[in-house]
Amino acid sequence: xxxxxxxEGAGQWTVTPSEGVRRGTGRILGMLESLLALDGLxxxxxxxxxxxxxxxxxxxxxxxxxxxxxxxxxxxxWSKPGKAHPGGPxxxxxxxxxxxxxxPATIALDSLSWLLHHLPCPTLCQxxxxxxxxxxxxxxxxxxxxxxxxxxxxxxxxxxxxLGALSSLAQTEVTLSGTMGQASxxxxxxxxxxxxxxxxxxxxxxxxxSLELQVEPPxxxxxxxxxxxxxxxxxxxxxxxxxxxxKEREIKDSLTxxxxxxxxxxxxxxxxxxxxxxxHIFYEPDAYDDLDQEDPDDDLDV
Amino acid sequence: MGFSREEYWSGLPFPSPGNLPxxxxxxxxxxxxxxxxxxxxxxxxxxxxxxxxxxxxxCKVCFVALVQSFSHYNIVGQKLGVSxxxxxERGQLVVLEGLKSAVDVFFRPxxxxxxxxxxxxxxxxxxxPLYAFVRDALEPVDGAEAAWRCPVLLVDDLSVLLSLGVxxxxxxxxxxxxxxxxxxxxxxxxxxxxxxSGDAEDEESDVLLNGLSHQSxxxxxxxxxxxxxxxxxxxxxxxxxxxxxxxxxHRDRSLTYQYKIQDKSVSFxxxxxxxxVL
Numbered sequence: 001x002x003x004x005x006x007x008e009g010a011g012q013w014t015v016t017p018s019e020g021v022r023r024g025t026g027r028i029l030g031m032l033e034s035l036l037a038l039d040g041l042x043x044x045x046x047x048x049x050x051x052x053x054x055x056x057x058x059x060x061x062x063x064x065x066x067x068x069x070x071x072x073x074x075x076x077x078w079s080k081p082g083k084a085h086p087g088g089p090x091x092x093x094x095x096x097x098x099x100x101x102x103x104p105a106t107i108a109l110d111s112l113s114w115l116l117h118h119l120p121c122p123t124l125c126q127x128x129x130x131x132x133x134x135x136x137x138x139x140x141x142x143x144x145x146x147x148x149x150x151x152x153x154x155x156x157x158x159x160x161x162x163l164g165a166l167s168s169l170a171q172t173e174v175t176l177s178g179t180m181g182q183a184s185x186x187x188x189x190x191x192x193x194x195x196x197x198x199x200x201x202x203x204x205x206x207x208x209x210s211l212e213l214q215v216e217p218p219x220x221x222x223x224x225x226x227x228x229x230x231x232x233x234x235x236x237x238x239x240x241x242x243x244x245x246x247k248e249r250e251i252k253d254s255l256t257x258x259x260x261x262x263x264x265x266x267x268x269x270x271x272x273x274x275x276x277x278x279x280h281i282f283y284e285p286d287a288y289d290d291l292d293q294e295d296p297d298d299d300l301d302v
Numbered sequence: 303m304g305f306s307r308e309e310y311w312s313g314l315p316f317p318s319p320g321n322l323p324x325x326x327x328x329x330x331x332x333x334x335x336x337x338x339x340x341x342x343x344x345x346x347x348x349x350x351x352x353x354x355x356x357x358x359x360x361c362k363v364c365f366v367a368l369v370q371s372f373s374h375y376n377i378v379g380q381k382l383g384v385s386x387x388x389x390x391e392r393g394q395l396v397v398l399e400g401l402k403s404a405v406d407v408f409f410r411p412x413x414x415x416x417x418x419x420x421x422x423x424x425x426x427x428x429x430x431p432l433y434a435f436v437r438d439a440l441e442p443v444d445g446a447e448a449a450w451r452c453p454v455l456l457v458d459d460l461s462v463l464l465s466l467g468v469x470x471x472x473x474x475x476x477x478x479x480x481x482x483x484x485x486x487x488x489x490x491x492x493x494x495x496x497x498x499s500g501d502a503e504d505e506e507s508d509v510l511l512n513g514l515s516h517q518s519x520x521x522x523x524x525x526x527x528x529x530x531x532x533x534x535x536x537x538x539x540x541x542x543x544x545x546x547x548x549x550x551x552h553r554d555r556s557l558t559y560q561y562k563i564q565d566k567s568v569s570f571x572x573x574x575x576x577x578x579v580l
Contacts, residue, residue, distance in 0.1 A: 048544070072482055078433065078479060113516075118471070154512070
């Protein structure tokens with residue numbers, strides 16, 4: 001029975017029987033439809049700056065009817081009398097598995113980070129695997145039994161181990177980021193027996209939780225110049241002259257720099273000119289000079 | 303320079319410190335968690351501001367004061383124009399003075415529940431008794447006329463709980479329960495201060511800060527200047543709204559101001575526009 005839509009905070013799970021979201025091949029799928037087309041686990045990775053809850057809500061809204069399990073109010077059974085599931089969050093999760101025996105279903109988990117904090121990672125992975133029924137071969141289970149799990153995961157809260165484990169379980173992985181105020185989703189599709197497909201979409205979510213695709217913003221991000229301040233020429237009010245006249249500029253351009261090695265200099269060095277004879281040194285030793293070739297400085301004590 | 307503080311503060315969900323209106327709490331901004339975070343500087347001026355603001359706005363305040371004594375907050379509150387002792391006497395303010403109660407907990411019989419019960423336990427427990435204290439303090443009294451406006455929980459600060467041996471997941475659970483009760487059920491607000499150590503080795507502090515950031519609607523981050531201490535500019539304040547991914551928000555998602563703390567107020571200005579520098 002449909003209830004007011006309210007998915008917020010940790011530990012809220014919704015189960016929706018999805019109706020024919022899968023489209024036929026050969027048609028261009030919208031972003032939400034393509035995310036919901038595959039069964040198994042769809043992992044939404046968000047960060048503090050780019051939050052993913054609104055995308056999760058948009059996906060849940062796309063999945064038609066909604067049955068809502070409230071675990072936000074009292075997940076750990078602190079209030080008396082306790083309103084929570086007696087077995088804790090793990091048993092509640094396993095019960096969802098049994099309840100969705102009839103018909104295709106979409107299970108949305110907000111958030112997987114909360115579950116990872118309270119359950120050991122292997123237990124959670126096994127439960128998710130059982131929920132999304134990845135073990136069953138396509139021929140075994142009847143077509144109506146397909147289950148889709150949407151999980152929201154906060155990237156900064158976990159180390160590479162749990163992130164990698166959940167990522168390897170996922171059939172579809174959406175990483176949210178953005179630039180210059182525009183959000184983007186990098187989507188990785190892992191279809192069985194096919195190569196993984198990468199796709200990047202720029203989008204925004206409207207207040208009624210429908211998705212609007214945006215154009216990719218230009219790559220170079222210039223700092224926005226303030227149109228109110230006029231550009232000022234700094235050389236206008238100086239007490240000395242920084243400008244060059246035309247003649248001065250010509251002289252300056254034609255000047256060769258002293259240490260620049262040009263072809264003229266190269267020729268002058270290779271071919272000694274007429275005025276330059278090889279230099280000679282004329283030395284006349286006087287009486288006191290005793291030039292010893294083996295000891296010219298005369299300081300060896302031999 | 304001719305720029306008034308009001309121009310910078312227009313549009314923010316709370317008034318600037320030093321310019322408190324009489325009207326009180328804006329009813330649009332209720333049921334929210336505001337996270338105060340400081341890095342390389344002391345962000346307690348924000349705690350004092352929010353405490354005096356909500357008391358002046360006639361809200362019922364539960365103040366979990368773990369860092370300083372009651373008289374310290376009282377002295378600063380008097381400079382900002384509120385008297386905490388009289389607020390406590392007329393029942394508007396409920397204070398858990400952490401420094402005093404931490405000693406009391408060892409002199410009580412074990413069966414009596416105490417908000418800081420986790421100090422007595424050998425292994426890291428949960429903060430359920432603290433949550434029970436907050437719930438009892440802020441529970442709206444049925445039948446009586448609404449003397450106070452929305453309930454407010456103010457915590458100074460949450461990082462101290464980490465150093466007292468509580469795990470980050472337990473602190474996140476405590477904040478989750480407070481949100482479920484104070485924000486969702488009673489449409490109140492929560493303001494909590496947490497420290498960003500900036501140390502890459504401190505994983506617990508990182509998990510706590512990021513987990514709280516994901517739960518909060520508004521993050522105010524006070525940072526020291528990157529170039530070091532300055533006499534005229536004490537730091538900069540970054541304001542980040544965690545909004546849904548809406549198209550072309552008419553306001554930026556984050557703003558940055560620099561500030562200088564004075565004796566009775568704090569003055570804010572745009573980056574590089576400090577009157578001392580211009």
